[in-house]
Amino acid sequence: MSAYETYFSTVPFLAMIVSAVAVPLIVAFGRKPNLREAVTLIAAVIKFILVLTLLPDALAGRAAEWVLFEIAEGIDFSLRADPFGVFFALIASGLWILTSCYSIGYMRGHAEKKQTRYFASFALSLSATIGIAFSANLLTFIVFYELLTLATYPLVVHSESKKAIAAGRQYLAYALSAGLLMVAGMAWVYMATGTLEFTPGGILEEGMVSASGMKFLFILFLIGVGVKSGIMPLHSWLPNAMVAPTPVSALLHAVAVVKSGAFGIVRVVGFVFGPEVMATYGLNIILAVASGATIILASLIALQQTNLKRRLAYSTVGHLSYIALGASLLTTEGFIGGMMHISTHATMKITLFFCAGAIFVHTHKSDIRELDGIGRAMPWTLGAFTIGSLGLVGLPPVNGFISKWFLVSGSIEAQMWPLVVVLLLSGLLNAAYFFPIVYRAFFREGEKRADGRSVWEGVGEASPWMVVPLTLTGAMSVFFCFFPDIPFRFFTIATRVTQDIMGGGLPL
Amino acid sequence: MPEWLEYVHDRYAYWAIVFLMIIGLYGMLFKNNLHKKVVGMIIFQNSMILLFVTAAFKWDATVPVRDAEIDVNVVGNYLNPLPHTLMLTAIVVGVAIVGVAFALLIKIYDNYGTIEEDELLEKLQSPAPEDDDSEDSFPSKGGSV
């Protein structure tokens, strides 16, 4: 069914399973933190290397595939590393290495409890994420999708405070309902088409479902994947889930979980419905309106937040909808922009979360108003923060500029002028909620203690376990602006996938 | 004879069975005394048995025991033996159930001293204190379980 030439390979499976295998080891070494964290790091590195080996073939249009067994009548449980999957898997597994280092610093610096459960759940979530990336069909996708929900639940309730438990309940309620609606939609697609394979250009064709049925079906899917990607009004679990430890927020709530929602949107639009059906039934309008509204509203709400992590969370909600918006344009540039934003937002937002975490662990400050003058105490951290903010606003020389450029030119190409306005306006709003933080950090004097010295005096950078990763991600954000294609060829993959979806004839 | 009366008359045996059945059901569902419920149950079961036996009945036929005088190949000469044999089994089953019912009744009487349903409900609704009332059920270290 696939448009890609496939060959048998166990690598996608191995890449998926490696962190799941690490889980029992992590649990077994629960009383020996050094060994436990070594396992995490080793698993992360192996995972990344495995994913990396899939890259050349994916670029050549060959997809490694392993059909494990028939999971339900007529549907295989199979993993296929098609270019889009490799793209997402690269981002998730690459950033996992950095997050693991960061986690070590954070958890130790913060003397967190139940670290074993934390690292184990984290590893399991990564397995689920890679599984989502490599799923060859919807059923496999949903298996990992639900697994991701379950694996991240212990992370959300980590502190076991009342607030965390409430957030966990809300998260489960949202994510499970979404999964259910997706199961219903999936059953419908299966009965209509007889297949669930992801196929570039879509598996649904015109006339397979009635026009109103098609809209309903799309909404089922939109809710299904939209909850994880925080499309309004399904977003409210995300800010509340910020009670989780910051590394969780960083990797899962900026990269793995929410991006698998965004990834799902692109999968649904490009590989299940297909651009033609989307356009014929006007489904892209639904998506465009939902995502456009989310971008603006989320930015406005972000402006009102004074808790740094909550502000970042609302910013995430907004930026995830950039991806959905890119998909809804149904133009080449739109798809490229959307996909690029998966990678660019990942590096930028993870930087910001890393910074927020470093500040919190090191100074126990989480309110924006308390951060006056902190830039002088923690120059590297706040420097990285500045880079991330610039990128999210969409300014060069940070990679956010690239994706935004494509999104804007895609909307112009599609002649969707309201969306152009949305994108530009949201850039301004981004600036409005990020720059004050930067301004406070660098250009305002910190509070004075009773003895007249600044509160920041004597406060240095956080532990190198944390500062090095965040500096690296910040540097990566800049690097990818100039060389989006080096070394992981993100841009080439995005172009390639877009061509497959659009069925266009642009040669590579 | 009017038509409806003929209808009733032709099936008078069945009406009797239906009557029995209703008595049985009434006893099982609405009697307060559990013992009377069992009696209702017996009536109910036996009405079923009668139904089968009645259904096997034929005019001018004899019992299904082979007789040299009577031609076995004519269907109308003998009653249908199958329902009779089936009902033999059903009677055995019924007796077994009644036995279990009585055993339960005895146990109920032992436990509560009554087999009147309303009194039982009263006693069930205010249950005896729980067997285990300790707030903290975790054994302390080294303690026996």
Add this chain to the structure above:
Amino acid sequence: MNHIPVLIPMVLLLGSMFAVFGRRSQENYLPFLIALGAMGLSAVFSIIGMVYSVTEGPIHYHLGGWQPPMGIELILDPLAAFFCLMITLVATVVLLHGEERVRIEVGDRIPAYYSSALMLVGGLTGIVLTGDLFNLYVFLEISSLASYALLATGRKPAAVSAFRYLILGTIGASLYLLGIGFLFMEVGSLNMSELAVMIPEVPVTAGLSAAAVLIVIGIGLKMALFPLHGWLPDAYTFASSPATTLVAPIGTKVAAYVLIRVFLFLFALDFMKEGIHLTTIVGWMGAAGVIWGSVMAITQRDMKRMLAYSSVAQVGYIALGIGLANPLGLIGAVLHAFAHCFMKACLFMVQTNFLHRLGHYDISRLDHRTRVAMPWTCAALVVASLSMIGLPPTIGFFSKWYLVLGCVEEGAWIFLAVLLLSTLLNAVYFFRVLEKVYLRSDGKAYDEGDIEADQATPSCEVGARMLYPTLVLAGSLLVLGFANAWIVAHFLQPMFPVW
């Protein structure tokens, strides 16, 4: 080889006769060993029969050499073999698990207990295998008798609830008998395969419809189909834990199996669907049961009662699948019966383990120390709960998947909505327990003392004989989840050829 169909129930029933003898003492292990041996043997026969029926085709066995319609016929087809295997396997595991508790809760009536247990399982396998409607009635009553006796063990009110079950169960069985009486009058046979040929040829009369309705009501009472479920929650709650663990998973499922056979093989499906709309009615009863059972389960504090209400809901799923009356729905129904058998057994085992070690199974009194004290039992609880909720990759997800497919094919959107809603309700009542077991409920954040407190909580995990059966069943939920396509292809699809 051809005697397999009769050997499966006969071994159990013979074992039942022998087990009843012996000393009435807590130290009498003989009945247990007899029961275990008989169940194990029967399971082995089921496996042989399963392999044989899949490779060579169904075995038709005529008891005593009497040909049907006079004699009784036992039919071992792949589906029946599969069900027999499920019943005997689960019963064996439950028996192993319950041994210790039986000695505590049943006391010196051990011989009677094991005799009843064997009779129950023997009766249930008989129901599955028989090809004769009256014989089915006899087996139904054999198994019911045993379950009345088993459910009367345990706490004081158990006798009352078992008596109520007896009254309602007898009404159900009698109505079933009345139904086959009507059928016999209309058609003139009680052999299932003969009936399947003959029923479509006779004119549809009021008698035939009445027969169908009565049979469905009778079986509905036995399987606790809403609103005929009144006996179930009390009976399961008050009975001794090992008895509930034995009866709950397999009892209602076999009744559901009978319903499927009656619908599918006896009466033409079209007659049930178009003629008297019986499938639709059963479907709606199922849907109502799903919602009612789930809502009631949420309000329970007593874990056993919660599981009992959840059984009502799960039976509703099966009825809903039958009500869809298309191959996918029926596959979903059978697979769910199968899945539920394993997960409910596992959950009742977990509840028994809690009772064994903590002395209670009151949800509101469980707390996060349970996790530390009984890590493996809690892990089993997690897996079984996920399966009950219907999350992949457990078997519970896949049975629901077929039901959902069936709903979509039939265009039964309300049933679909019921399925999805009930999944959420299931999530509510199972995560409530999981939260209790795994997380602190006092709302305090962790502090320094907690790690030491955790380490100081002694491990009071149950012994291996109770633990391993629990874990085996929990593991089987995952294995079955992965193997579901194989099960469907080999055992279920041949039975529902209208794919």
